Amino acid sequence: xxxxxxxxxxxxxxxxxxxxxxxxxxxxxxxxxxxxxxxxxxxxxxxxxxxxxxxxxxxxxxxxxxxxxxxxxxxxxxxxxxxxxxxxxxxxxxxxxxxxxxxxxxxxxxxxxx
Amino acid sequence: xxxxxxxxxxxxxxxxxxxxxxxxxxxxxxxxxxxxxxxxxxxxxxxxxxxxxxxxxxxxxxxxxxxxxxxxxxxxxxxxxxxxxxxxxxxxxxxxxxxxxxxxxxxxxxxxxxxxx
Numbered sequence: 001x002x003x004x005x006x007x008x009x010x011x012x013x014x015x016x017x018x019x020x021x022x023x024x025x026x027x028x029x030x031x032x033x034x035x036x037x038x039x040x041x042x043x044x045x046x047x048x049x050x051x052x053x054x055x056x057x058x059x060x061x062x063x064x065x066x067x068x069x070x071x072x073x074x075x076x077x078x079x080x081x082x083x084x085x086x087x088x089x090x091x092x093x094x095x096x097x098x099x100x101x102x103x104x105x106x107x108x109x110x111x112x113x114x
Numbered sequence: 115x116x117x118x119x120x121x122x123x124x125x126x127x128x129x130x131x132x133x134x135x136x137x138x139x140x141x142x143x144x145x146x147x148x149x150x151x152x153x154x155x156x157x158x159x160x161x162x163x164x165x166x167x168x169x170x171x172x173x174x175x176x177x178x179x180x181x182x183x184x185x186x187x188x189x190x191x192x193x194x195x196x197x198x199x200x201x202x203x204x205x206x207x208x209x210x211x212x213x214x215x216x217x218x219x220x221x222x223x224x225x226x227x228x229x230x231x
Contacts, residue, residue: 004156006156009154034219036222041224042224043118043205043207043222043223043224043225044157044205044222045222046219046220046221049219089156089157091156097170098169098211099211099218100145100147100162100164100169100170101147101159101162101170101172102147102157102159102220103159104149104156104157104158105156106154106155106156107154107155107156
């Protein structure tokens with residue numbers, strides 16, 4: 001059962017514009033959410049996280065928004081840069097699991113064009 | 115390099131053979147996780163340890179899979195009697211969990227790519 005879904009497998013955006021990546025989840029027990037970035041032949045790298053007590057978290061060019069009622073989160077990258085071209089995964093975990101396991105979405109391939 | 119390391123990076127084996135992978139976590143991290151990733155999918159949780167204790171195992175972890183973390187430092191993942199369906203990237207991650215910090219990101223290694231012929 002896929003509890004975390006990223007419905008857009010790919011996204012192409014022009015350099016300097018905003019990238020918006022979306023993620024939906026079904027498990028209402030999830031209370032901690034993260035975004036990871038992955039380059040080919042490397043492991044995922046942590047980008048930004050948000051707990052369910054917040055609805056927004058910002059770190060430099062990256063902002064994550066959480067809408068608990070809609071069970072939806074999004075990642076905004078502004079401005080997009082060529083080095084942002086990668087696969088982005090959202091992940092979720094729950095206190096009930098002691099935040100011990102992350103459920104990942106299938107990923108969104110972002111391509112930033114000049 | 116003080117990140118998570120995994121060995122080997124690539125493994126090609128024949129169906130029916132046993133394979134073992136090693137993961138060295140970030141030294142001060144008390145939690146260690148194993149995930150499996152197949153093409154076009156995100157990482158799927160397999161199991162995790164807190165210190166030496168294996169706290170959870172996924173249903174994905176069949177009887178042919180066993181993981182250990184004997185001294186609470188490095189971990190091994192063994193697959194017995196490999197099948198072609200075991201071909202995947204096996205990712206290890208670690209994190210530090212304390213009483214003060216419930217939320218914690220996991221730091222991933224580069225993975226071991228297994229190909230079963």
